[in-house]
Amino acid sequence: MIRFENVTKSFGPKTILKNVSFEVSTGEILFILGKSGMGKSVTLKHIVGVMKPDSGKIYVDGKDVTSMSDLQLESVRSTCGMVFQHPALLDSLNVYQNVSFGLRTPQFNHAMKRTLNEEEIKTRVLEKLSLVNLGPEILERMPPEISYGMQKRVSLARTLAPGPSYLLFDEPTTGLDPITTNAVNDLIFELSRKLKVTSVVVSHDMACALKIADRILVLDQAGILAIGTVSEIKRSSEALIQDFLSETLALLPPEERAK
Amino acid sequence: MSEILKIITRFIHQSVVEVGSVLLFVFKVIKTAATTRGNLRPIVQQISYVSFRSLPTVAFAGIFVGAIMVLQFNVILVQYNAEVFLGGLNTSAVVREIGPLIISFLLAGKIGAYTAAELGTMRVTEQIDAIECLGTNPIQYLIVPRFFGIVISSLILLLLGVMISVVGSMFVAKVLCGINPLQFLNAIPRFTNYWTLAGSSFKSMVYGTIVASVACHRGYTASGGARGVGKAVTLSAVFINLYIVIADYFTTDIVSTLIELGHHWMNGGEN
Numbered sequence: 143m144i145r146f147e148n149v150t151k152s153f154g155p156k157t158i159l160k161n162v163s164f165e166v167s168t169g170e171i172l173f174i175l176g177k178s179g180m181g182k183s184v185t186l187k188h189i190v191g192v193m194k195p196d197s198g199k200i201y202v203d204g205k206d207v208t209s210m211s212d213l214q215l216e217s218v219r220s221t222c223g224m225v226f227q228h229p230a231l232l233d234s235l236n237v238y239q240n241v242s243f244g245l246r247t248p249q250f251n252h253a254m255k256r257t258l259n260e261e262e263i264k265t266r267v268l269e270k271l272s273l274v275n276l277g278p279e280i281l282e283r284m285p286p287e288i289s290y291g292m293q294k295r296v297s298l299a300r301t302l303a304p305g306p307s308y309l310l311f312d313e314p315t316t317g318l319d320p321i322t323t324n325a326v327n328d329l330i331f332e333l334s335r336k337l338k339v340t341s342v343v344v345s346h347d348m349a350c351a352l353k354i355a356d357r358i359l360v361l362d363q364a365g366i367l368a369i370g371t372v373s374e375i376k377r378s379s380e381a382l383i384q385d386f387l388s389e390t391l392a393l394l395p396p397e398e399r400a401k
Numbered sequence: 402m403s404e405i406l407k408i409i410t411r412f413i414h415q416s417v418v419e420v421g422s423v424l425l426f427v428f429k430v431i432k433t434a435a436t437t438r439g440n441l442r443p444i445v446q447q448i449s450y451v452s453f454r455s456l457p458t459v460a461f462a463g464i465f466v467g468a469i470m471v472l473q474f475n476v477i478l479v480q481y482n483a484e485v486f487l488g489g490l491n492t493s494a495v496v497r498e499i500g501p502l503i504i505s506f507l508l509a510g511k512i513g514a515y516t517a518a519e520l521g522t523m524r525v526t527e528q529i530d531a532i533e534c535l536g537t538n539p540i541q542y543l544i545v546p547r548f549f550g551i552v553i554s555s556l557i558l559l560l561l562g563v564m565i566s567v568v569g570s571m572f573v574a575k576v577l578c579g580i581n582p583l584q585f586l587n588a589i590p591r592f593t594n595y596w597t598l599a600g601s602s603f604k605s606m607v608y609g610t611i612v613a614s615v616a617c618h619r620g621y622t623a624s625g626g627a628r629g630v631g632k633a634v635t636l637s638a639v640f641i642n643l644y645i646v647i648a649d650y651f652t653t654d655i656v657s658t659l660i661e662l663g664h665h666w667m668n669g670g671e672n
Binding site for chain 1: 522523526527528530531532533534535536537538
């Protein structure tokens with residue numbers, strides 16, 4: 143479980159998050175929506191301790207990550223996988239080396255209680271690449287040699303490779319074609335339902351949220367504008383939420399709109 | 402007047418903050434290197450990468466700087482009929498001052514800028530955050546090899562640069578000034594000894610540390626997209642050159658005092 147307690151974060155004079163509190167239960171899919179610059183990505187980075195709040199507490203599996211040292215944070219990070227807004231692939235490594243990066247860390251070996259041999263690593267890499275519709279032909283390619291959409295999918299495979307309990311997605315489908323977008327959404331849904339992986343998804347895509355989210359959190363003006371199930375959010379009278387909904391519903395076919 | 406005072410105060414404040422944050426960063430890098438394992442191989446790889454990448458530039462610079470010094474010194478020495486000292490004076494100038502300084506400026510321009518740009522790009526494209534989230538310490542993975550690679554390479558490049566410069570100078574002295582190579586070499590020990598070389602190595606390591614720490618720090622803390630990376634590269638170049646010139650004054654003073662003490666000690670305390 144992930145829990146935010148009165149988290150406040152400012153950058154210079156600008157307060158991005160002010161007394162933000164919410165919880166994400168095990169196996170749940172929480173979508174965080176909001177306009178640009180409202181602190182969605184910042185919220186995500188706080189969970190893995192890449193950013194520290196000015197005040198407030200953040201608990202992952204009951205452990206307060208805000209008071210942890212870098213070394214202690216490494217054990218929390220080994221249970222969390224994060225998909226970044228950019229593909230964030232290491233330019234100096236090929237696709238295989240990028241996807242297998244997390245399988246060679248001491249934390250992963252410690253969690254597995256052994257070191258995987260190269261054959262096992264390769265099997266796992268190929269398995270994760272196939273989940274994102276990629277084949278073995280790209281293993282030796284360098285990140286700049288593949289398209290942006292492929293880089294995003296490789297990035298997703300890299301995050302999935304160590305088998306994290308928590309998945310944090312920062313706009314996972316931006317720059318992807320509709321087919322891959324659907325595949326990624328289905329993947330998030332399957333991981334949550336089959337493996338009880340908890341997912342926090344930062345997105346602008348209300349259509350995806352309506353399709354797979356268990357709950358939706360809307361951030362605005364440094365705080366939580368609304369949080370609730372899909373049907374609760376649909377019933378909200380907040381102007382921003384209605385704007386998001388009307389933009390999304392207009393793009394949906396009539397039968398989907400009626401649901 | 403108050404505006405000028407404000408600008409000066411702000412400049413001093415910024416400089417203190419900059420120096421302080423670089424020192425804290427260096428402390429973190431050294432602490433990480435000392436408390437983690439498996440750093441030797443990436444450091445050796447980085448040393449070979451930096452040294453091989455910089456060697457052609459250092460070799461060219463060494464030959465031409467040596468040649469320039471020969472031409473300059475020869476003009477004066479001819480007036481006093483003291484051409485026999487050309488090799489000694491030329492080598493002494495290269496070892497004591499020009500060598501460490503030129504090599505550190507070349508390192509700053511080539512490797513320093515490259516490192517700041519590479520790390521800055523990795524920072525703004527979230528590659529460093531990704532490394533962190535995958536359970537790897539980015540200071541150990543990215544900074545420790547680059548930092549020690551640059552520092553140790555600066556020493557290797559100094560030694561190679563000085564040797565190349567001496568050979569180049571000797572050739573120019575023979576062709577343009579008619580100085581016998583043996584005469585050139587014989588004059589070297591009269592102006593240069595192991596202490597001079599040790600002092601020069603110390604200076605080179607200090608400048609290498611400045612290049613490594615400022616470039617790595619600026620790149621690692623870059624923010625704000627492509628513009629932020631550009632700013633990181635520019636500021637790293639500005640601060641590295643500024644710090645090296647300031648450090649040159651202090652290291653020259655320290656090295657001169659140490660060489661004097663060394664001579665005094667070797668001569669059994671006699672003046």
